[in-house]
Amino acid sequence: MSALQRAVSDLRLTRAVYEAIRAHGEETYPHECCGALLGNSVQGSSWRIVAAVRAGNTRTDSAHNRYQISPAELVKIEREARRDGLSIAGFYHSHPDHPAQWSQTDFAEAHWLGCSYVITAVDLGKATVTNSFLLAGTTEEDKRFEPQKIEVVETDEPTRASSGARLESKEA
Amino acid sequence: MKIFIPTPLRVYAAGKDTLEVNAATVSGALDELTRTFPDLRKHLFTGEGKLRAFVNVYLNDEDVRYLPQKEATAVSAADTLSIIPSIAGGTGRPGGTGRPGEGAFGAAVKIRPKCLIHIEE
Ligand SMILES: [Zn+2]
Numbered sequence: 018m019s020a021l022q023r024a025v026s027d028l029r030l031t032r033a034v035y036e037a038i039r040a041h042g043e044e045t046y047p048h049e050c051c052g053a054l055l056g057n058s059v060q061g062s063s064w065r066i067v068a069a070v071r072a073g074n075t076r077t078d079s080a081h082n083r084y085q086i087s088p089a090e091l092v093k094i095e096r097e098a099r100r101d102g103l104s105i106a107g108f109y110h111s112h113p114d115h116p117a118q119w120s121q122t123d124f125a126e127a128h129w130l131g132c133s134y135v136i137t138a139v140d141l142g143k144a145t146v147t148n149s150f151l152l153a154g155t156t157e158e159d160k161r162f163e164p165q166k167i168e169v170v171e172t173d174e175p176t177r178a179s180s181g182a183r184l185e186s187k188e189a
Numbered sequence: 190m191k192i193f194i195p196t197p198l199r200v201y202a203a204g205k206d207t208l209e210v211n212a213a214t215v216s217g218a219l220d221e222l223t224r225t226f227p228d229l230r231k232h233l234f235t236g237e238g239k240l241r242a243f244v245n246v247y248l249n250d251e252d253v254r255y256l257p258q259k260e261a262t263a264v265s266a267a268d269t270l271s272i273i274p275s276i277a278g279g280t281g282r283p284g285g286t287g288r289p290g291e292g293a294f295g296a297a298v299k300i301r302p303k304c305l306i307h308i309e310e
Contacts, residue, residue: 034244038230047277073211076279083279088252092271095193099206104196108276115280123278128243130197134278154263 026109028149028165029065030054030132035169037069039144041055042111042137048080051110053094054133055103064106065170070094083122084110107133107149114139117146119162130160135167156174190268192222197274201228215246215253216260218270224264247271 030038034054041050051074056066072090076083086108107129112118117138119127127134128151137147149167154160174184192208198208208225212218223230233244240246246253248262248270256262264270 051276053276076277079279083273083277085277087249088273089250091273091276092247092250095195095271095273096269099193104206106196107242110278111282119269120278122280126243126275126277128197128274129195129276131200132196168216 025117026151026163026165027059027063027168028135028151029056029063029168031067031170031172033172034066034069034089035147035167038109038135039135039137039147041069041071041109042113042139042144043142045074045080045111046139046142047113049076049082049084049111049113051084051086051108053091053098053105054084054107054109054135055094055098055101056060056106057103059105059108066106066133068098068101068103069109070098081113105129105132109135109137111139111144112135114141117148121148125136125163127155127160127162130154133165134162190218190264190266190270192218193271194275195271195272198232198272201232202226202244211266212264215248215262215264215270218264219246219260221259225254243274243275245275247273 018042038052041052052069052071053068055068055070056064059065070092074080075085076086098105115138119134119136123134126137133149135147135149135152138145147167149165150162151165152160153163190210190212192210194202194206194208202208203226207224208222210218211223212221233240235241248256248264249268253259254261
């Protein structure tokens, strides 16, 4: 991997996850969708996402421009992820008729440092751009969003490994 | 009892996702957690020692804030304590990256043809 590529962190999503989060945004349009991304860390800094879990948007009062996942639902999602040997690696939500850029609200309410926040713009019901932002920094005071490069990993060569996940040595 | 440590705080807990503690109450369990991993304290509590507003603590499936005895609630060895930072947001004025011409990586998504991982459908 070149130095240029290393300057921006990667978020690896399986094709199935990538399609699922975009489809979720189209289904809930004109409301915001939201959910959690489950995966494993790669070399400590990047995430490889293998599952997306849909969550309900509790902001029924303002679902067209706000989202919130209830902590109770998150506790359950986290517990199930642990059972599968996965971590909550980030979250996704949609921006109906709005660019796939984080908003001041997104930033103020982002607290999962080191995790990815994936945003899909849904224009007139159709998912367009999907961007990912890493919540970087070490505290609430110095946190910041850094754009990440999304890599969609094709999984059409199934390797029914019993562990559920198999790394290939050549991938880097 | 087991305390589940969320992803963003594991870096302050020697990389652990779970800590087994012997405690009589929720606050006793949190005390043992922050005694074991002192760096966690400032991420969980304000300077006045109150849980930060965005930090949710769940005893099994119950939000500790809404338990009658709150953090003084008794716990048993079979209980679990989950620490879950809140998740919310929404559109509004786009923030972008603050750097001109940056931020739209979705337009240049790189497709990896290799099978890196298999997930059960
Ligand atoms: Zn947003």
